[in-house]
Every structure is written in structure tokens, then in C-alpha cells.
Amino acid sequence: MKDFVKFQTGTTPPQSVGVNQDESGVPWFKPGDFSDNSIDLLSSENHITHEVVMQYNLSVYPKKTILLVGIASIGKVGYSAQPSYSNQQITALRTIGEIYPRYLAYLMFSSGRFIKETALYTVVPIINNQYLATMRLVLPSENEQKIIVEYLDRKLEQINQMIAIKKEQIENINKQRQTLIYDYVTGKRRV
Numbered sequence: 001m002k003d004f005v006k007f008q009t010g011t012t013p014p015q016s017v018g019v020n021q022d023e024s025g026v027p028w029f030k031p032g033d034f035s036d037n038s039i040d041l042l043s044s045e046n047h048i049t050h051e052v053v054m055q056y057n058l059s060v061y062p063k064k065t066i067l068l069v070g071i072a073s074i075g076k077v078g079y080s081a082q083p084s085y086s087n088q089q090i091t092a093l094r095t096i097g098e099i100y101p102r103y104l105a106y107l108m109f110s111s112g113r114f115i116k117e118t119a120l121y122t123v124v125p126i127i128n129n130q131y132l133a134t135m136r137l138v139l140p141s142e143n144e145q146k147i148i149v150e151y152l153d154r155k156l157e158q159i160n161q162m163i164a165i166k167k168e169q170i171e172n173i174n175k176q177r178q179t180l181i182y183d184y185v186t187g188k189r190r191v
């Protein structure tokens with residue numbers, strides 16, 4: 001992977017200076033911001049102010065950066081479409097050369113189980129940049145990568161819409177159930 005990716009590990013500002021939850025500044029991702037069902041990092045719980053970024057000379061990740069959790073809950077993958085930063089549990093993967101960023105995000109997402117199974121273990125599982133550099137990548141042409149990404153984005157959107165519909169249906173059934181129980185218990189309906 002080292003020929004196609006630059007690695008950068010995040011940090012936490014001293015005493016969390018400049019970290020806020022009012023969306024002021026640059027999104028600052030932590031493992032809890034990642035989803036098990038999507039590669040897209042749409043929002044972060046915390047942000048770092050632009051002043052702190054400048055004061056501590058933090059190298060903000062450019063948009064289209066892949067973020068990979070490398071300590072404890074390893075293997076979680078996120079794709080940030082906007083400039084962002086992360087804590088030290090996360091490594092940023094910035095593509096260089098012939099690899100399409102969202103393709104790499106999907107590739108790493110699909111490698112999550114492998115990463116977990118082959119990680120170094122001390123007290124908690126951990127992967128470092130050296131481990132990542134030695135990973136081999138399946139790398140079709142750039143055009144084929146884009147076709148794969150477009151297909152996956154489209155199909156996953158359809159699946160997410162179906163899941164949302166099913167969740168709404170389950171919620172409605174639960175409401176009907178509660179109403180039915182209430183009606184029989186209070187005597188509004190008879191057996």
C-alpha cells in the first residue's frame with residue numbers, strides 16, 4: 001500500500017484546548033464517530049478551532065481522505081469528503097497516484113475483518129503505519145475503480161432506504177401493539 005498511500009496519524013491538542021462541540025472549526029473525528037454500516041463520515045461530535053490548528057501547526061487532512069481506526073476498535077473505516085482531523089487512534093490514508101479515494105475506502109472497509117484478525121495484540125489490538133504499508137491492494141484501472149464505487153454507492157443507498165422503511169414499519173407496528181395493549185387493559189376494547 002505504501003506506493004499508493006501517504007499515512008498520517010492524528011493527535012489530541014494539549015489538554016484538549018480548542019476542542020468544542022458547537023461545530024466551530026475543523027471536524028475532529030474519534031472512533032465513536034464511525035459507523036459500522038457506512039464509509040461516509042458525515043459529522044463528528046467534536047471540532048477543533050482554526051486558531052488551535054494554526055497554533056499547534058496541526059496538519060489538517062484534505063477532503064477525500066480515508067480514516068482508519070488503528071487502536072482498540074481497529075478496522076473501522078471512514079471517508080471524509082471535507083477537510084478534517086482526528087485523534088491519535090486514527091490514521092489518515094491519503095491517496096497518491098492511480099487510486100481513487102472512495103475505492104480505497106471501500107477496499108479498506110471490506111478488509112476490516114482481515115485487519116482485526118491480523119493485528120498486533122498487546123492489551124488492545126493495534127495496527128501501525130508499518131503494518132498498513134505492507135498491505136497488498138487489489139488495484140483495477142482508475143475507470144474500473146470509479147465504476148465499482150458508483151455501483152456500491154448506488155446499491156448501498158437503495159439498501160439504506162429499504163432499512164429506513166423497515167425501521168419505520170417496525171416503529172408503526174410497535175405503536176399499534178402499544179395501543180392494542182392499552183385499549184384492552186383499560187377496557188376500551190373487550191375480548
